[in-house]
Amino acid sequence: MEPSLPFYILxxxxxFSALMVVLSRKPVxxxxxxxxxFFTIGCHYLLLNAQFLFAVHIIVYTGAIMVLFLFSIMFINxxxxxxxxxxxxxxxxxxxxxxxxxLVLLEATKGAETLGPPSPNExxxxxxxxxxxxxxxxxxxxxxxSIMLLSAMVGAVMLGKKSVD
Amino acid sequence: xxxxIVIACLGIAAMMSEVLGFKKLLLPLVxxxxxxxxxxxxxxxxxxxxxxxxxxxxxxxxxxxxxxVTVLTALWLIMSKEYFISxxxxxxHAALILFCLTGAIVMISYSDLSMLFIGIEIxxxxxxxxxASNKHDLRSNEAGLKYFLMxxxxxxxxxxxxxxxxGASGSFNLQEIANYLSKNSEHxxxxxxxxxxxxxxxxxxxxxxxxxxxxxxxxxxxSPTLVTAxxxxxxxxxxxxxxxxxxxxxxxxxxxxxxxxxxxxxxxTMLVGNVLAVMxxxxxxxxxxxxxxxxxxxxxxxxxxxHISAGAIFLYTSAYSIxxxxxxxxxxxxxxxxxxxxxxxxxxxxxxxFNAGLLCLAMLSLAGIPPLAGFFAKxxxxxxxxxxxxxxxxxxxxxxxxxxxxxxxxxxxxxxLPREEEDGVLPKISGGHKILLTIVAILSxxxxxxxxxxxxxx
Numbered sequence: 001m002e003p004s005l006p007f008y009i010l011x012x013x014x015x016f017s018a019l020m021v022v023l024s025r026k027p028v029x030x031x032x033x034x035x036x037x038f039f040t041i042g043c044h045y046l047l048l049n050a051q052f053l054f055a056v057h058i059i060v061y062t063g064a065i066m067v068l069f070l071f072s073i074m075f076i077n078x079x080x081x082x083x084x085x086x087x088x089x090x091x092x093x094x095x096x097x098x099x100x101x102x103l104v105l106l107e108a109t110k111g112a113e114t115l116g117p118p119s120p121n122e123x124x125x126x127x128x129x130x131x132x133x134x135x136x137x138x139x140x141x142x143x144x145x146s147i148m149l150l151s152a153m154v155g156a157v158m159l160g161k162k163s164v165d
Numbered sequence: 166x167x168x169x170i171v172i173a174c175l176g177i178a179a180m181m182s183e184v185l186g187f188k189k190l191l192l193p194l195v196x197x198x199x200x201x202x203x204x205x206x207x208x209x210x211x212x213x214x215x216x217x218x219x220x221x222x223x224x225x226x227x228x229x230x231x232x233x234v235t236v237l238t239a240l241w242l243i244m245s246k247e248y249f250i251s252x253x254x255x256x257x258h259a260a261l262i263l264f265c266l267t268g269a270i271v272m273i274s275y276s277d278l279s280m281l282f283i284g285i286e287i288x289x290x291x292x293x294x295x296x297a298s299n300k301h302d303l304r305s306n307e308a309g310l311k312y313f314l315m316x317x318x319x320x321x322x323x324x325x326x327x328x329x330x331x332g333a334s335g336s337f338n339l340q341e342i343a344n345y346l347s348k349n350s351e352h353x354x355x356x357x358x359x360x361x362x363x364x365x366x367x368x369x370x371x372x373x374x375x376x377x378x379x380x381x382x383x384x385x386x387x388s389p390t391l392v393t394a395x396x397x398x399x400x401x402x403x404x405x406x407x408x409x410x411x412x413x414x415x416x417x418x419x420x421x422x423x424x425x426x427x428x429x430x431x432x433x434t435m436l437v438g439n440v441l442a443v444m445x446x447x448x449x450x451x452x453x454x455x456x457x458x459x460x461x462x463x464x465x466x467x468x469x470x471x472h473i474s475a476g477a478i479f480l481y482t483s484a485y486s487i488x489x490x491x492x493x494x495x496x497x498x499x500x501x502x503x504x505x506x507x508x509x510x511x512x513x514x515x516x517x518x519f520n521a522g523l524l525c526l527a528m529l530s531l532a533g534i535p536p537l538a539g540f541f542a543k544x545x546x547x548x549x550x551x552x553x554x555x556x557x558x559x560x561x562x563x564x565x566x567x568x569x570x571x572x573x574x575x576x577x578x579x580x581x582l583p584r585e586e587e588d589g590v591l592p593k594i595s596g597g598h599k600i601l602l603t604i605v606a607i608l609s610x611x612x613x614x615x616x617x618x619x620x621x622x623x
Contacts, residue, residue, distance in 0.1 A: 068170030108359030113334065139280045140217035144271060147173055148287045151264040154180055157258040159309075 007047055014040035037068045052127050140141050166216045166223060168205040168231065169270050173199060176263030183256035190258055192242070192249055199239040199351030206232040219338055220277045226475055227267040227274035229623055230406040233333045234269050234480070236487050237399045239260070241599045244494045245391045249489035251452065258298065262395070264293040273410070276393060278327045278337040281407060282403065285323070285371065291318050292396060296388040310386025313382040315370070318449025323367025329360030347418045361416055363422060368411070372404045374464060375434035378457050382441075385453035390500060393449065394493035397456040398486035405463050409478055412467050420470055428558050430470045434461030435565040443572045448496050449505045450487070455531065458569060459485050462562060464547055469553040476623040477545040483619055484538035484612055489528030495520070497596040499591065507576060512591060520594045521580050523602040532573035533566055537610035545620055 017037040022029045042057040134142050175198040182191045206228050213224045223231075249255040265288050272284030293316065297309020330335060333354055334345035346353065366377070373381040385393045438458025445451040463485075466478035499509060514521040517581065530537035543566065547559045584591065594602070612619060 006221055016466055050508040104362070105359055108329075110355060112354060137218045138220075138279065140220040140278070141283055144267075144280075144287075147176070147264055147267055148290060149282060150177070150180070151261060151287060151291045151294070151547075154257050154260055154264075155290065158254045158261075159294060159297060159300065161254070 004047070007044075010040050010047070011041050016043070018134070028070070031066065031070050035062055038062045038066065047155055052130055166209075166214070167219060168202045168209070168235075169203050169221075169267065169274075170227075170428070171205065171286075172263055172270065173267045174237075175199075176260050176267060179256055179263055180260035181256075181329055181397065182259075184347065186365050186552045188256060191256065192246065193197070196239065196242060197241070199235055202241070203232055204284045206235065209608055212559065215276065219340070220280050221271070221274045222276035225613070226410065226479075227404060227406075228404065228623060230482075231270045232271045232427050233483055234266065234399050235429075236404055237490070239341065239403065240396075240487070240490055240601060240604060241391075241395055241399065243597045243604070244394075244497060245546060246492075246597050248389070248391045253296075258295070261291040265295070265400070271275050271398060271621060272407040273412050275407065275410070276339050278331070278339070278342075279412065282320075282324065282327060284407070289371075290321070292392075294393070294597050295392045296384060298392065299389045302387075302389075304614035305389060308384045311380055311387075312384045319367050319377070321367075322363045324369070326360045326363030326365075329356045331577060333360070337412070342415050343418070346416070347414035350418055351419065356524050356531070358419075359423065360516065361419060365423060366406050368620045369430060371400065371463070372408060372460050373457050373459055375437045376430070376459070377617075378434065378437065378460075381457055384448055384455065386447065386450045390493060390497040391448065393453070394490060394497070397452065397493075398489050400459065401456065401463075402486055404480055405460075405478060408455040409467050409475065413470060413475070417470060423612040424470075427464060428555055429462035431461050431468055432558055432561040434458065434464060435562055436461075438566040439572075441569060445572075446507060448500070448507045448509070448576070451507065451576075451592050452492055452496070455569070455572070456489070457488070458565065459531075461548060461565070462522055462543065465550050465555075465558060465562060468555060468558065469546075469550040471549055471553050473545065473549045473552075474484060476620045477542070477549045479618045479623050480612075480616065481537075481542040484542035484609070486540060487605055487608050487612070488527045488530035488537075491524065491602050491609075494598045494601045494605070495524045495527070495594065498594040504589075507579055508582075509591075510576065510581045511588055513580040515584070517594060520602060523606045525577050526606040526609055527602070528573045528576050530613070532570045536610070536613045538609045538616070541613055541616035541620075545616070556584070 017033045017040060021037060024030050024033060039060045041060065042054050042062065045051075045054040045057060096142055102119040175195060179191060179195060181195075182188050184371075187194075207227055209223055211225065213222075214220045228425075248260055251399040268287030268289075268291065269282050271471060272281055272288060275281045275284055293309055296312050297306055300304035302559070327337070330342060333356065334342045336342055346357070370377040370380075385397060396601065412423075419614075434579050438456075438461055442451050442454035442458060448548050459481075463478055463481055466474040466481065469477075496505065497512075513524070526537065530539035533543045534537040536543075541561075547562060549558050550562075
């Protein structure tokens with residue numbers, strides 16, 4: 001399947017906004033670009049006919065997490081002085097390493113176009129089908145993930161509450 | 166599977182104990198629960214059942230490792246009684262430890278990559294909190310935050326790897342991925358290799374292997390000693406069980422491709438861990454580096470990947486974990502008031518000869534001196550690696566073991582030195598710590614004299 005025109009528009013927008021997250025000087029701008037980036041990625045799900053994923057992505061990432069992010073960034077005092085000075089050598093080394101990883105991944109995904117995206121006509125991602133898979137084949141992971149959420153919650157309460165002494 | 170449900174319910178019960186008012190019964194309840202869980206595992210032996218659409222697969226390998234981590238947790242509980250009494254949030258601590266154990270068993274017995282991810286996350290999230298559980302200690306806070314940030318970063322790599330492999334094979338199931346890889350071994354897309362590489366990076370981080378080990382000393386040193394003991398024994402055993410299972414069932418067909426890389430990582434881990442451990446003056450930090458070095462030895466079993474490696478890695482993780490628990494019990498009992506220096510052990514043998522002798526046994530087992538468990542574990546491991554043709558790796562391992570002997574013996578040597586004025590009073594080891602030390606010494610001797618009991622079952 002050939003990628004359509006909307007795909008190219010969305011892809012350009014998401015790459016642009018992802019770059020702006022890193023390049024913009026003000027942290028608040030970065031967060032706003034990140035929200036935009038998540039939104040465009042959500043639209044990619046829509047192109048792949050995954051409406052449920054689209055809705056969840058918008059609600060969870062763009063809605064909940066990014067608002068939290070924005071709040072916490074506004075709370076933190078981000079002055080120039082408070083930022084620790086990084087060693088230039090470490091900066092260069094990190095840049096080279098990240099670039100190499102990027103090259104490896106770029107090269108690796110080259111063969112992926114032969115596989116092609118799943119056909120958008122299938123109704124595989126409707127909420128009904130998703131529910132069947134989640135409560136059928138993936139019942140155990142679905143249930144056991146509650147332990148993970150529980151431990152995160154217990155941990156948050158434990159670290160957050162005032163000790164008696 | 167029943168055992169897993171029992172542990173998860175035990176964790177929830179522990180969490181509710183404060184509200185429902187049976188906090189006093191908590192420790193006996195957990196102890197009885199863990200013992201019955203071991204019993205459930207023994208009953209499942211040789212059944213090899215796949216549960217819930219092949220999400221978990223309790224074959225003998227999974228049962229042996231799950232029973233081992235449960236026994237280790239029970240042993241760990243013997244010395245950590247005061248952790249559940251003197252702290253304010255003991256119900257939460259107990260619950261988090263049990264959730265950790267749940268995660269460990271999930272990641273040992275997974276048969277589906279989604280379960281691997283969930284298991285690792287249950288384990289890690291509980292550990293991040295436990296690492297930071299000493300709220301008034303700045304180092305503990307740093308340990309928790311560092312562990313959390315680095316762990317989340319590594320999880321990203323792991324997830325990306327899982328995604329790429331799913332993209333190629335269309336399945337999360339270990340068996341189906343293995344079938345796909347062997348069927349299309351001629352023309353695999355490049356991103357399968359990238360996926361294996363990224364999963365390798367994520368897992369190497371979790372077991373603190375050499376280029377990804379920088380978090381480990383700080384986290385191990387900063388966390389409360391009991392949590393460090395938990396991390397470097399139970400968590401390490403579970404992580405290696407998961408690591409070995411993934412590479413043995415899933416990626417064994419690609420072993421020509423990742424074998425050399427992993428061999429170099431193993432050699433590097435052993436050398437870095439042992440050489441840096443020599444320079445440490447702090448007992449806890451030394452044990453942290455020694456735990457990195459032992460991770461290198463365990464990686465060798467994954468490199469070797471032949472019919473005896475499963476038994477070898479099982480014997481090695483148990484021998485290492487048991488001896489390590491002994492060392493940490495001593496450190497915890499003697500290291501009151503944050504006195505974790507090695508020289509704090511001066512005069513130990515003159516004041517408490519029996520306890521010092523037991524610590525000696527644990528140290529000798531870690532160093533790999535016959536007739537203790539550590540020696541035979543190393544012997545089986547090296548034997549398997551030679552059979553797979555990695556002679557140079559065994560040479561590096563022997564060399565780094567010799568370096569290891571130096572710093573383990575320095576601890577023993579320090580115990581013989583006379584105690585100085587400025588050292589203060591050496592705390593008396595008694596109660597749970599003494600019981601644990603005795604059990605550790607007996608088990609190390611038993612496993613050394615009859616290594617077949619553990620090695621033969623896998």
